[in-house]
Amino acid sequence: MRSASDASTAPVPSTGRYLVGDIAIDTRQRKVLRPDGDVELTQRVFDLLVALVSEPDTLHTREALLERVWGTTCIEDSNLTQSISVIRRALGEDRKGWIRTVSKRGYSFEPPGEVIHLPPERSVPTHSPNPPLAHVTVDAPIDRHALPVAMPAPHAASASIRALRWAAALLLGLSLLVSGSRAQPDATTALAVRPRAAIGIVLVDATSGAADAPSRQAASMLKAWLRWKLELLPEAVLIREDELLAAHALDTWFVEIRAEPRTAHRHSTLQVSLRRLQRDGRDGRDAAPAIVGTLRGRDPVTTVDALSRQAMAGLFPRRRSERWPALALDAATALHFAQGTEALDRRAYATARVMLGKVVESAPGFGPARLALARTLADDGRVRQGAEQAALAQGLLAPLPPGAAYVVAAEIAALTPTRSVASIDAYARLSTANPDRGGFALAQAQALMRANRPEDALRLLGAAQWERQPLALRIRQRTARAEAALALGYHDLARESAAEAIGLVGLHVDGHARELGQAQLVFARTRHQQYRQGTEPALYHRAIRTFEADGNRLGALTAAYFEAAAENDVAEAERRLAALLEVAGQHGDHASQVRALRSMAFVHAESGDHAAARRTRHRALDIAAMAGDIATQQLLQLDMVDDDLEAGDLDAAGRRLAALRQNRLSMKYRLRVARKESALLRLRGRYRDALDHLDARLSGEARNAAWQAAPIEAARIACMRTQTLSAMGDLAMARSQLRGCHDPGSSSIPVVAHLGEAEIALHDGNLLAARRLLDDADRRLSQRRMDGGKIELGTALAMLRLRTGEHARAEALYRILLPAARQQGQALPLAEIEIGLAELAAVRRDWTLAQRYAAQARQRLPQGIWPLDSRLQLIDIARRRAYGDVEGTRAQAATLAQRAEARGDAVVRAQAMALMPSTTRPDIAAGQIARTTTTHAIDWLIAADARMEVSLVAVQTRDPR
Structure with a gap:
């Protein structure tokens, strides 16, 4: 019982809104805004929630929370426990694990992603000579204190383009999530909690061959300008004519653009017809009168702009009063814009880059061209140039409707390598609010991949609703799913997804050479990793030819490098890596640089040159640090922990893990650090501490959250718990842990599970069951190529073969593993094999040989x-x-x-x-x-x-x- 007066204190001085995952916590309305509806809380409970959310990943003691929220009010300690339960219910079933209970101490708020604090909303003018940075922008959490800065007017942009480039690049990280004026809806809230049905749009240029060239060009401009606007509206889904049946569930409109030639009695005209389609693809009866514009004189741009506004009002009546940027271009530049956007739609990046570059040169203040050019450059691997153009576009794209402004802000965040967290959050909101538009979910998955969260990306890419998406989107989804599966070691799924993407490209009419090359490369890498020591050059050559035909030099160099790396040709891999790094550096593609360097480090390690592996990892670490890629830096540090453990340098591994633990880690990395810390404790012989360490990080609700966020890591931890409990003699509990040590798609976890179950059977004296389980593990292991993982698992298998009396099979396996371990040269794996051979000699009473192997092992092992x-x-x-x-x-x-x-x-x-x-x-x-x-x-x-x-x-x- 606590006593005193009724005074209370506010938990935190800040106000505004907190964005956490797919929910928002509004301190003004004192609500939790969830995708499925708002939840109101009482004053004290909401103050408690804000106290936790405002300081995430921090242990708040019970005493501190009681003092902070209730002040000196007389209450029972049980009130705090009950309030925490209310908060967990308010967050929702899938988010209950975000609040971790620390036994007998307090609570910690540990969400899977960043907590973004947004200051209170402010009003911005709907129109001004110098427009604000954007009506709605998406912010990375580290940049939440900057103010919007006005950009120069379009006519002044050409005079200071170089200064703008650097200033705008800086401003990318200094934007706020700001709504429009009070008359505009709050875009964040609307996107977060009000899902809406999409409208399918089929754009067709039906101009006949009899039309003159200016009329056809005007029709092309109108189609491009409408496409640009429709791509930015969250509720619009652009559909190809040949994909109508794939989108039959959508309310679809057929937008036909037709240019009529000039006659003796009238000027040339542009007509836009809007017809609603039935869900079987046939024309419906609901048709609006045609919108007609006359093409007078030599400049059709004014007519094109006016017709686009009328067509948008006909398609989206509720948006009739919303304003868009003007098509402020001359006729020639507008035609270049139309040709560039059409080429971008066909994924002809070289043509698109040239045409859009001409637009930017002629009209540097035209934001739509800069944004389209940024997208083209990024898709071509020119990350730095794409980010620069996106920075310049952000200040020029005004006015925009709130929903369109949010889409622009999300895309600009995605085009900026240092803002992956912001882009993930933005596309998650867009996807939640617009479930029919799969492009948002795909963009979210791609952002998750860039943030080294392939588990989350794979869950998003595996949903059943992808089959309802247009064919072009399904190609990109299958390619992205193949890459995510490969990153996680799900070889069957990666190979299957890549093959599906390749097959779907064959059905598609235009473009997608980029996706085809990526799918071919994933297929080749998966085949190599799963089935053989060598490689199949034809598979890699196919990807190289595809990239080259598309003009994608970076893609071709990447495929060529991975071919040499797969063949373990260190010299050739180094040569190709140098070329790849040079081009990737020129383009500012830090992700490709780091990915290739990390792969090269493994090549060096497998060849036994661990000094070169360490140098390569440090080089990758420097690039990731320069790019501000925190997640990749953490991944590389975890790679180095593995190096330390295999070398037997337990002190270095402990220091590295301690440093990692001080950082803000995702759930996957938190679990991986916990697993490696437990492995370190086991190597030191501290079994009880190792088990307690895992229990502390996977207790109660946190275990379910871990399975949701990182199933592979959670399964590996269950396997480690099984091994530790077995060593401690608690066979009943070890068997119960085997249920968690199951296959979430990894090729190694089933082997570990069979070995753990065999060891338990051995301790029970059931040799027949143990041998059957070892046979199953052997069959699975034989499908893997020889690498560090196979050596580790094979050594454990050989040890258990020996203990079940299968001496010849144990010796045969040790003899296969010994040269591979010698080639790698790491102390612990080699010493373990030598100890196994010493045990075999001891079984045969060859004590001289046993002592020789034991002496060799002792010489390698640290204390x-x-x-x-x-x-x-x-x-x-x-x-x-x-x-x-x-x-x-x-x-x-x-x-x-x-x-x-x-x-x-x-x-x-x-x-x-x-x-x-x-x-x-x-x-x-x-x-x-x-x-x-x-x-x-x-x-x-x-x-x-x-x-x-x-x-x-x-x-x-x-x-x-």
Whole structure:
């Protein structure tokens, strides 16, 4: 009970709105804005929510929260617990895990993504000589304190274009999520909580061949100008004529543009006909009167602009009063814009780049051309140039309707490499509000991939509604899904998705060479990673030819590099990598640079040149830091942790993990860090600490949230818990953890699960079941190419083969793994194989060979690697036992048993006790062993000595070595 007056304190001084994932927390209305509706909270409960949200990833003690929210008001501590429950219900079932309970201490707000704080809304003029940066912009969380800055008027842009380029690039990170004037709706709220049905639009130029050239050009301009506007409206879906049936569920309008030639009695005219289509693709009865404009004189631009406004008003009556930028171009420049946007629609990037470049040169203040050019450059891999054009476009695109302004802001954020978090949030809102427009979900998935969140991207790309999307969009979706699956190691899905994308491109009429090349490259890389040590050059050559035919030099160089890397031709891979890095650097494509360098680091590691691997990773780390790519920096640091562990440098791994833990990590990376920290504790022999460490990060609701956010990492943690519990002798709990150690698509997790289940069966004395499980693991493992992962799993498999009495199969596997491990040159894998060979020699009573392998392993191992050091000690004890050294056997076995018990390693303790001569074994040993694990775990080593048990009564004075 707490006592005092009724005074209360506000939890935080800030106001405004917090954006978290797909919800918003509005401090003015004191509501939680969810996609499925608003939730109101009482004053105290809402203050508690704001206290948690305003300081995410921070442990708030119960006492601090009570003081902060209730002040000195007299309340029961249970009120806090009840309020937390109310908040979890308000967040929704899928978000309950965002609030983590820290037992007996307090609570921490840990959402899967960034928490973006937006200041209170401000009004901006609907029209001014110098327009604001944008009516609606999307902000990255680190840039929330800047003010909108006016851009120069269009006519002044050409005079200061170089200064604008740098100023606008800076302004990209300084924008706010600002709504329009009070008369305009709040775009963020509308997008977040008001899903609406889309309208399908089919744009057709039906101009006959009899029309003169100026009339045809005017029709082309009108089609391009309408397409540009429709692409920015969230509720509009552009559909090709040959894709009408694929979009039959949409309310669809047929927009026919026709230029009529000049006659003796009238001027040339442009006509726009609007007809509603039935859902089977046939013309409906609902048709509006044709909109007609007369083409007088030599400049049709004014007529084109007026007709576009009338057509938009006919299609979207509720938007009749909304304003768009004017088509402020001369006729020749407007034609270039039409040709450029048409080429971009066909994905003819080279042509689009030339035509749009002419528009920008002639009319530097025309924002639509700059935005289209930015998109073209980015799609062509010219990331830096695309970001510069997007920065310039942002200040020139006004006025815009609120929904269109939000789409522009989302696209500009996506075109800026440092604003991935903002683009993910923006496209998530757009996708939620406009579920029929799959392009928003695809853009969100691509942003997730750029942010190194392939699990989230894959979930988004695997939804069933993609089959209702137009064919062109399904091609891009299949390609993106293949890339996400490959990044996660889901080889079957990656290969299947890439093959589907390749097949769909064959059905499509225009473009998509870029997607075809990407799908061919993913297919080649997947085939190589899944099935063979070498590669199939024809698969890579196909991708190279596709990229070259499309004029995509960066894509061709990337495919050529991965071909050499797959063949483990280090010299050729280095040569091709240099060319790739040069072009990617020129284009500002940091993602391609880092991806290639990270791959090259693995090539160096597999060839045994770990110094070169470390240098390459540091080079990639420098590029990622320069690009501000935090997620990739964290990924590379995690790669370096693996290097440290395999080299046996536990101290370096611990320091790196501690530094990572201080950063703001996504759920996937938090789980990966927790798993590696637990692995580090296991290597140090701290089994109970290792288990507690995992339990602390995956307790209660956090476990469900982890499965949703990062299923592979959650499954790997369940596998690690199984192994740790098995080593601690808690076989019942270990079996229960096997349910979480299942296959979420990874090729390695099923092998780990079979090995864990086989080890449990072995401890139970069920050798037949253990051997069957090992056979299953062997079949799966044989499909993998030889790499570090296969060496690690193969070594564990060989060790269990030996313990089930399958000596010949264990030795054969060790002999296959040994040269590969020597080539890689890492200390721990090689030492583990040598210890396995020493155990085989000990089983055969070849103590000279056993000692030689054991000495080699000891020389490689640093101090304190408990799992390997304890196995070496068991070999020594078995050797003393075989030579009749009763006192030495008893003393060393007792010491090892005590050390194992202190570490919680029940299996090693049982093995050490079982190796003691029966005349010296403590009376309590049998009972304790029976409660934890059986003595079958050591039978493989001492069975041959069973007949010697009676004779082991005298001390052997001769040194058995």
